[in-house]
Amino acid sequence: MSVDDGLVVVVKRDCPTCQLVLPVIGELATGGSLTVVSQDDPAFPPGISVTHDVALGLSHRLGIEIVPTLLLRERNQTRGSAIGWNRAEWRQLSGNPDLGAELPAARPGCGALNLEPHHAERLAASDQGAPIARSVELGEQEDEHEAGFSRGWTDGLPVVPPTPERVARMLTGTRRNRAEIVGRIAPDFAECGIEKIAINAVMAGCRPEYLPVVIAAVEAACLPEFNWHGLAATTYFAGPVVIVNGPITREIGMNSELNALGQGNRANATIGRALQLVLRNVGGARPGEVDRATLGNPGKLSFCFAENERDSPWTSLAEERGTPPGVSAVTLFAGEGPRGVVDQLSRAPESLARSLAMALRAVAHPKLVLGFDAFVVISPEHARVFRDAGWDKQRLRRELLELTSVPAAELVRGAGGCAEGLPASMFSDPEGTRVPKFRPDGLWFVHAGGRAGLFSAIIGGWINGQGGSQPVTRELDR
Amino acid sequence: MTTILLDPTSEARPAAREGAPRLASLDGKTVGLLDISKPRGEVFLDRVQSILEQRGAQVLRFRKPTFAKNAPRDLRREIAERCHAVVEALAD
Numbered sequence: 135m136s137v138d139d140g141l142v143v144v145v146k147r148d149c150p151t152c153q154l155v156l157p158v159i160g161e162l163a164t165g166g167s168l169t170v171v172s173q174d175d176p177a178f179p180p181g182i183s184v185t186h187d188v189a190l191g192l193s194h195r196l197g198i199e200i201v202p203t204l205l206l207r208e209r210n211q212t213r214g215s216a217i218g219w220n221r222a223e224w225r226q227l228s229g230n231p232d233l234g235a236e237l238p239a240a241r242p243g244c245g246a247l248n249l250e251p252h253h254a255e256r257l258a259a260s261d262q263g264a265p266i267a268r269s270v271e272l273g274e275q276e277d278e279h280e281a282g283f284s285r286g287w288t289d290g291l292p293v294v295p296p297t298p299e300r301v302a303r304m305l306t307g308t309r310r311n312r313a314e315i316v317g318r319i320a321p322d323f324a325e326c327g328i329e330k331i332a333i334n335a336v337m338a339g340c341r342p343e344y345l346p347v348v349i350a351a352v353e354a355a356c357l358p359e360f361n362w363h364g365l366a367a368t369t370y371f372a373g374p375v376v377i378v379n380g381p382i383t384r385e386i387g388m389n390s391e392l393n394a395l396g397q398g399n400r401a402n403a404t405i406g407r408a409l410q411l412v413l414r415n416v417g418g419a420r421p422g423e424v425d426r427a428t429l430g431n432p433g434k435l436s437f438c439f440a441e442n443e444r445d446s447p448w449t450s451l452a453e454e455r456g457t458p459p460g461v462s463a464v465t466l467f468a469g470e471g472p473r474g475v476v477d478q479l480s481r482a483p484e485s486l487a488r489s490l491a492m493a494l495r496a497v498a499h500p501k502l503v504l505g506f507d508a509f510v511v512i513s514p515e516h517a518r519v520f521r522d523a524g525w526d527k528q529r530l531r532r533e534l535l536e537l538t539s540v541p542a543a544e545l546v547r548g549a550g551g552c553a554e555g556l557p558a559s560m561f562s563d564p565e566g567t568r569v570p571k572f573r574p575d576g577l578w579f580v581h582a583g584g585r586a587g588l589f590s591a592i593i594g595g596w597i598n599g600q601g602g603s604q605p606v607t608r609e610l611d612r
Numbered sequence: 613m614t615t616i617l618l619d620p621t622s623e624a625r626p627a628a629r630e631g632a633p634r635l636a637s638l639d640g641k642t643v644g645l646l647d648i649s650k651p652r653g654e655v656f657l658d659r660v661q662s663i664l665e666q667r668g669a670q671v672l673r674f675r676k677p678t679f680a681k682n683a684p685r686d687l688r689r690e691i692a693e694r695c696h697a698v699v700e701a702l703a704d
Binding site for chain 1: 615624627644
């Protein structure tokens with residue numbers, strides 16, 4: 135359905151302002167250059183030939199929000215519009231200087247039918263086009279929740295059945311086309327498009343407004359330096375840890391405060407889960423197959439949280455990693471489960487840094503160095519100690535790199551009665567050599583947590599550098 | 613009404629559910645023979661049993677209470693736990 139060039143008015147019977155302007159519509163229609171589009175009743179306005187927009191697709195394409203709306207169309211484009219009744223505007227658009235002399239000067243219109251929620255959702259979904267993914271028809275007796283398990287689509291928890299309607303609704307969360315390919319996902323190196331991400335986001339329990347975060351997380355996981363292939367297959371504990379920065383975290387209600395690393399927030403829980411489901415279902419990273427984790431960690435179901443930037447003494451993680459201020463971004467880190475650090479007595483940054491350093495020494499093993507990065511989640515009460523002393527992130531990083539360095543004599547194999555460690559042949563003077571625990575860019579800080587509690591958390595990494603995984607940050611495309 | 617779901621996978625595998633993996637050999641394997649309680653089912657299954665035993669399989673016999681209903685859950689579980697394969701047989 136389309137409209138001819140010239141004047142177009144969109145009306146509905148159930149609108150007092152549309153009733154009010156009936157004489158004007160009659161006058162313009164008599165002039166012959168008016169197309170009347172009725173949203174709700176083909177017999178309205180009475181006595182005038184109307185286009186009945188029964189499916190409301192025409193109103194949707196014309197961008198109608200209020201009825202009546204008068205449009206001036208030229209070459210299939212809208213050149214001017216008057217919303218509601220406004221005598222001056224209608225006169226200008228119609229070129230009729232005497233139009234509506236008997237009516238009041240202006241009267242607001244009513245909400246257009248195509249904006250009512252059930253219509254708006256259907257119309258937005260129709261913009262997305264037909265599904266590309268294969269349809270899976272369930273058996274008549276088949277339970278739709280059991281179907282996810284029996285087809286191997288789940289992470290061990292039930293998934294929301296990805297019906298075409300739910301996927302269409304999910305796709306309204308992005309302006310990107312469902313056919314757009316985002317990348318190839320290891321270990322199967324299967325092409326992954328926006329639609330596949332949306333399907334898995336439905337299954338994870340996401341709302342449409344979370345979708346841009348999930349897409350950015352998938353894009354980040356496809357970056358070669360993140361090395362998802364190796365992380366998927368490793369015997370180590372680690373999985374992708376998703377840290378979200380920027381205005382999106384507040385818009386979609388992510389948790390960066392009480393229990394930030396825990397359960398109970400839909401966005402945190404389902405965004406991390408959606409990423410894992412994409413990696414499993416599209417990439418083929420299934421436990422017991424390519425995923426060879428000896429123990430794994432519970433975060434491989436979902437490990438996703440936001441940084442509390444509002445109360446942070448520091449620049450955000452995303453900004454420190456090169457994202458412009460005010461831009462939302464996702465950072466992925468190949469991390470294991472968080473471990474707690476308790477220090478309830480330190481009020482000086484030097485003392486608190488020593489506590490963190492002692493705990494950081496244990497990442498992977500106290501005698502293994504330089505192979506593993508760490509993210510430190512600093513809670514507000516600990517952050518206050520550094521804020522009050524004027525320590526920025528760079529200062530804290532510098533101090534921790536120094537405090538975590540260890541005499542080589544403590545690291546060599548057999549030292550402390552423990553066979554694990556570094557070959558003694560690496561050091562000509564083990565007593566006189568100090569070895570850093572972390573590489574210079576191997577420590578990162580995130581501010582999150584509840585306001586009470588002198589605790590922080592360490593998330594230990596998987597193998598870093600060229601042979602392992604680098605943290606990656608990806609801006610959201612919204 | 614039939615439920616349609618959109619496939620969340622790379623679609624590298626067939627959409628239809630695949631059967632369980634076939635046994636490479638019967639040697640040393642336990643095969644369950646499920647008589648569904650149709651008349652003369654046991655005659656047919658006696659013959660199947662002797663053939664399977666000649667080929668090195670151990671055979672266990674099971675019987676559904678009635679052919680008119682699904683096998684009870686406990687029976688299905690017992691077969692799954694005790695057998696590597698199952699032959700479910702009609703007769704008449």
